[in-house]
Amino acid sequence: MQIKWKWISILILLIILFAIAGCRGEQEKNITISEQKIIMKIGHTQPINHPRHQSLLKFKQTVETKTNNMVEVQVYPAAQLGSDLEQMQMVKDGRLQAMRGNQIEVAAPELLIYTMPFLFDKLEEAHQITRGPIGEKIARFTQKDNIVILATGDVGDLRDITNNVRPIVAPKDMQGLRMRTTPIESTVKTLEALGACVIPVDYDNLYNALKTGVVDGQENPLINIRTLKLEQVQRYLTIIKYQYYPDPFFVNLAWYDSLEPAIKVILKEASVEMMLISDELIEQASNNNLADLEKSMIVNTLTHEQRKRFVEQTKPVYDYYIGKGLFTVQDLEEIRNAVK
Numbered sequence: 001m002q003i004k005w006k007w008i009s010i011l012i013l014l015i016i017l018f019a020i021a022g023c024r025g026e027q028e029k030n031i032t033i034s035e036q037k038i039i040m041k042i043g044h045t046q047p048i049n050h051p052r053h054q055s056l057l058k059f060k061q062t063v064e065t066k067t068n069n070m071v072e073v074q075v076y077p078a079a080q081l082g083s084d085l086e087q088m089q090m091v092k093d094g095r096l097q098a099m100r101g102n103q104i105e106v107a108a109p110e111l112l113i114y115t116m117p118f119l120f121d122k123l124e125e126a127h128q129i130t131r132g133p134i135g136e137k138i139a140r141f142t143q144k145d146n147i148v149i150l151a152t153g154d155v156g157d158l159r160d161i162t163n164n165v166r167p168i169v170a171p172k173d174m175q176g177l178r179m180r181t182t183p184i185e186s187t188v189k190t191l192e193a194l195g196a197c198v199i200p201v202d203y204d205n206l207y208n209a210l211k212t213g214v215v216d217g218q219e220n221p222l223i224n225i226r227t228l229k230l231e232q233v234q235r236y237l238t239i240i241k242y243q244y245y246p247d248p249f250f251v252n253l254a255w256y257d258s259l260e261p262a263i264k265v266i267l268k269e270a271s272v273e274m275m276l277i278s279d280e281l282i283e284q285a286s287n288n289n290l291a292d293l294e295k296s297m298i299v300n301t302l303t304h305e306q307r308k309r310f311v312e313q314t315k316p317v318y319d320y321y322i323g324k325g326l327f328t329v330q331d332l333e334e335i336r337n338a339v340k
Contacts, residue, residue: 038071038263042098043081043090045203050227051281052100052247053077055153059274066266079204085183091252092146098251102155102182107250108141113327113335114246115186117193117314118307123154123283125339126244134338139248148256149248150268153275156221157286158241162230163217164210167300168238171195171313180206180215186317187243191219193314210234221245223282226289231296239290239301242310249275 040063046052053075060073081087084101091099104111113119120126129135130152139149161168163177175195181187188198201209201218209215210233217234219242225231249271256264293299302310322329 037069038067038259039074040071040097040267041074041076041081042100043076043087043096044100045079045084045087046077047227048077050077051223051278051285054281055274055278056100058277059270062270062273063266066270067263071263071266083202088250091250094146094252094254096252097255098249100247100249102184102245104246104248105184105186107147107149107248108145109326110138110141111246111248112184112186112321113138113331115184115243116321116332117186117190117242117317118311119332119335120158120244120339121241123157123244123279126154126246127279128339129335130246132338134335142248142250143253146253148251148253150251150256150271151249151275153247153249153278154221154282155245155247156223156282159219159221159243159245160225160240161217161219161238161242162225162234162236162297163238164213164233164235165216167236167298168240169300169302169306171309178214178216180209180218184245186321187219189317189320190243190314193316194310206230207233219243221282221286222289222293223285226285226292231293235298237293237297237299239299240307240310242314247275247278 042056042059044052044056048054056075056077060075063071063073081090081096081099084099084103085106087096087099087101088103088106090096104114114126114130129138135152139152142149161179163179165177166173168174171194174191177196178199179191179196180199180201181191182203183200191198199215201215206218207228207230210218210230217236218230220228220230225234225237231237251267256267259267290299318332321327
């Protein structure tokens with residue numbers, strides 16, 4: 001009987017050992033899956049000395065450190081992966097994990113509410129919206145097109161105007177100017193409302209277009225004007241602060257949803273940190289850029305009364321988008337009340 005129980009005990013022990021081995025094998029299999037390296041490719045069109053790229057490098061460092069290099073972030077600046085539009089399409093269809101750029105209406109037309117002329121008087125007002133509940137609500141519109149916005153920063157300061165023909169002090173001074181702008185409808189309609197002739201030119205070709213006279217002028221935040229060295233090919237700078245451009249961090253939604261919750265938290269937190277760094281760098285650069293540009297350009301800053309004339313001239317832009325149903329008067333009032 002003792003021999004019989006001895007063999008039974010050995011058999012039970014073997015069964016337990018096999019079970020433990022099986023559990024360990026399954027556990028090791030799970031670890032292999034969870035620790036498989038994740039590649040996150042991010043594209044943008046700005047040069048490497050721009051705050052967008054510098055802040056993306058910080059994002060890369062943070063994510064790779066916090067995930068113990070399980071996530072490898074690859075950043076491609078200076079339109080290496082194509083134009084803003086091409087990169088946006090790549091994010092939509094999953095060929096690119098993320099991008100930062102100006103194609104907001106391609107991501108979701110509802111984002112154009114940010115770009116309504118003279119909606120904000122200063123960046124701090126825009127931050128109250130982009131970093132708050134209203135901004136979260138607006139950002140959700142991109143999810144219907146397989147894009148999630150993890151954080152929103154600034155393309156630059158509010159946008160100003162340069163040209164080679166004359167100083168801009170009244171809307172009539174815009175009449176007939178051949179102006180380059182981004183292919184964002186709200187910007188095109190704003191300049192057209194002021195009487196300008198809008199000519200499309202890719203961002204990376206802007207310097208040459210101004211140098212050769214293809215266009216008379218352009219509009220951009222000060223940091224972009226300085227980064228592209230447009231003071232070398234433009235004579236007049238008008239400080240008008242007429243439009244805000246958000247800089248959302250667009251991420252492919254299906255790819256993001258496939259990640260483990262812990263990874264998603266790290267990406268979200270690193271995205272918010274990245275945008276705060278980017279905005280701070282932009283603010284610092286804008287203060288320095290104006291002083292530098294004043295050395296080589298004729299600069300005029302519009303008074304409050306002068307700016308009001310431009311506000312009146314561009315009201316039809318609001319009417320157009322309200323008529324399209326892109327947003328309502330109530331949506332605009334919600335933003336204006338939030339920044340009072």
